[in-house]
Amino acid sequence: MSDIETSTVSEEGFASTSQVGDFELTIDATDEQGPNPNAVLVADYASCFLPAFRVGGQQRGHDDLGKIQIDADADLDGDDDLSGVRFSIHVEADLGDDEFDEIVARAEDICHVHAALREELHAEVDVHGGAF
Structure with missing residues (x-):
């Protein structure tokens, strides 16, 4: 088993949502839905x-x-x-x-x-x- 596990999903476009434990972080290459x-x-x-x-x-x-x-x-x-x-x-x-x-x-x-x-x-x- 790994020490750190995350899951990152992008439904469309350049924004993605990463699940890190119980936390969600939206990251967007275009700075529109979150920081790049x-x-x-x-x-x-x-x-x-x-x-x-x-x-x-x-x-x-x-x-x-x-x-x-x-x-x-x-x-x-x-x-x-x-x-x-x-x-x-x-x-x-x-x-x-x-x-x-x-x-x-x-x-x-x-x-x-x-x-x-x-x-x-x-x-x-x-x-x-x-x-x-």
Whole structure:
């Protein structure tokens, strides 16, 4: 048996509905009925990186980072393939750059999506403390 099982169906057009456990997600290559696959991948990456960042903070003795927000943006090449990803991470806690660098390094080791992507697509990360 597999660790993860999904089912994706498209009745017509370019939209599909994916069943992931008890959850449904509509993805549409034309951005009409849902976000496009590249946007979903960038959001998925950020959604994985954020809790990894929080765990990385805990492992470095920062148990309460407060509110964290990742603003992600990405570039597409001429074939509409992702060619770059950037995260601007806003953290309520006001830590030093060295502390944030350590947390980012741990998050990169922890985040499963980061590990799954080819190195050229690893997010460039910029962290802003005292953000809220």
